[in-house]
Amino acid sequence: MSNQNIVLESDLIHIFPDILSRDERASYEGYIIKADQLLPFMQKLRDDLGFDYLSSVTGVDYLPEGKMEVAYHIRKSTGGSPLVIKAQVDRETPVISSLVPIYPGADFQEREAWDLLGIKFEGHPDLRRILTWEGFAGHPLRKDWKEAYFEEEGKPFKSRWPAGYYKSAEQKNPFGTNVDYPAGFDPESWVPEPGVALYAGLGKMTRKDETTGIGTEQVIVNLGPQHPSTHGVFRMAAKLDGETVVGLKPVMGYLHRNHEKIGERNTFLGNMPYTDRLDYFNSMSNNFGYALAVEKLMGIMPPERAEYLRVMMAELTRIINHLSLLGFLLNDLGAYFTPIMYAFEERELILDIFEAVAGSRMMCNYFRFGGVARDLPEGVMEKVKNLVLDRLPRKFDDLDLYITNNEIVRHRAEGVGVMTPEEAIAYSTSGPVLRASGVPYDLRRAQPYSIYNRFDFDVAVRYHGDVYDRYLIRLDEMYQSLKILQQVIKDIPEGPIQEGKPQYQVRVPPGESYGCVEAPKGELGFYVISNGKPNPWRYHVRAPSFINLTPLETMCIGNKVADAVVILGSIDIVLGEVDR
């Protein structure tokens, strides 16, 4: 597969000689396309060359050069590494055509780039802010935007040492003086009009029956943000015709903290514990992706034992994630809290292992560039063996017996929220959501990273694309993870766990890199740009559960409102990652 890619990439310049040029900057990859030619180029790329899967869209603010760059990572759904295409626009008037007509999966990602960087995507059907609120002033990921309590451009802050007289943020910047209102805005007289644009996007509110001529009033129901079914602070504005969903707009950003801006202020190493907080169920996978991205820039590889430890932790965390998902999905279906407690029992035992190894149950912060933080303490391997070889298979069978053939579950889940494979690819979904729709695409096989090419396992795939298959595929994947773990236990070598000496200030050469892993929720990518300084210039997270929400409306339309809750549950989102 990689061979084909090489052939194609050398040809790409010949196919598009006038509009495409190689990205010549040191340690940059891919091509630069003329911004006005983007749409026809992408159309050809998708239709003629088979790049049908738009993995990631993001922007980069090159403030010194006065440019904005939009970076696209495009893949083939049959596998291989991504093709990186960039388009550069003027920083003052950043306008570029939207890719939504070609790749519908660009929808939320372009809205995010508009929200955070102020890049206008012409032709986007619904270009509103997505993570910040509609009254937000400015675009926070721009390099000249400064937040409240702003201290310095990058960490470490000079005020901490050697004269670190403690001063809290409130003391330095009392409430009120850091508020920056847009011109002509008076907070006292402002009357909020919540969701005007949002509701307008849902269209006309009446439906006229063709045969009888009776008009029906449709209503908008807001599910969330404070609602037990939304797995956090997530809101769905659903347009209902009776009980049937006829339109649905997801609203997110309630947990937004601008993770990416924080990441750009952090040192490279200092960002590692912050990645734990993205998808807080799977901090090990998050660490994994970030470590891969930075290691690629640094040009180092972890030693053998560290690789095995990484895979072990990543697979254990996948089991944790899928266990919790099964439980929460059953919660959404009305089986209140008994299944999740059974799932959490196993999760607890795995978390005990994480605690003993990494020091913390959920915020593991276990990976380092070129290795892992520490070797397994005494007795932990024994625990892993007990779980993997004895307890977990037994308990998975129990869970299977407990729910899989439950008639109520099957009636509620089968044929609900169907997504075809074509839709799944077009909407850039990844992970179990994509695989449940019959696309056997798993990064561990499609673009093997770390040492996954050594293990014998199957890419789980199901073909109906409904909620029930999304449930089953998690069960399948847990069994596959066990299979990998059994091989890890058998093969793990002795040896060092860190390449070179552990360093607190890593030197990262300038360049860009995109590190991605098959996280339990899908393709988790980290797009990191270094300019040789201690802090990354750009740090972008391709969050799988955020992008997997793009087809939520399509999946929900035509279903009952109670099913919308289940469909959302089957996508498996974590708001720490969606909102970043």
Added chain:
Amino acid sequence: MSEQKNAYMYGIGVLKGLGLAFKHFLLTYVDDIKRWGKRYKTPEGIAYRSSKDVSGIFTVQYPEEKLPVPEEFRYVPFLLYEGKEDGSIEYRCTSCGICPKVCPPQCIWIVRASDPNTGRPIPDPAEFYIDIDICMNCGFCAEYCPFDAIKMDHDYELASYNRKSNVYDKARLGKPVSYYASVRPINYEREEAAKREAEAQKVARRSHA
């Protein structure tokens, strides 16, 4: 995993599931009888309830019962000091500034002490603050401290009524080395062995020269 059967099993699937839940319910009582008097509020009972063989209810009744924390468990750093014979204490910290630099949320504040006569900096912290509201318990400070002067604690019950008291100063952060040796015995032994090794090498080199 089991094969998907016909969707209409007339409730057998539900009954099977309920049977499993009922078994789980019963096992708790079976376990209670089997481990009469030992299942709750004893260390072995708690260990049993977090082992691979546990069946039935596995809840640990905090705060009456507490799970033992593993050695590597990390929570809010503390500063190590050695107790001298005359009752005074000496912090291991040299105020080198690595921990405030490596701290991801920048919650460590150190004032480096200076000699009152010459004004030159001396390797000792005059002030040392950690804002534990901001601390994210990542453990980098302990991991990268070259003097083993700052370590992560095991004490996780830090609730207080007052937010201001959550800025820990040097006195509040300081704990004796013996405490460290008691909470992290394996790490302590390893570090001491490494120190003895380095010392022995130094002596050998000196006598060689």
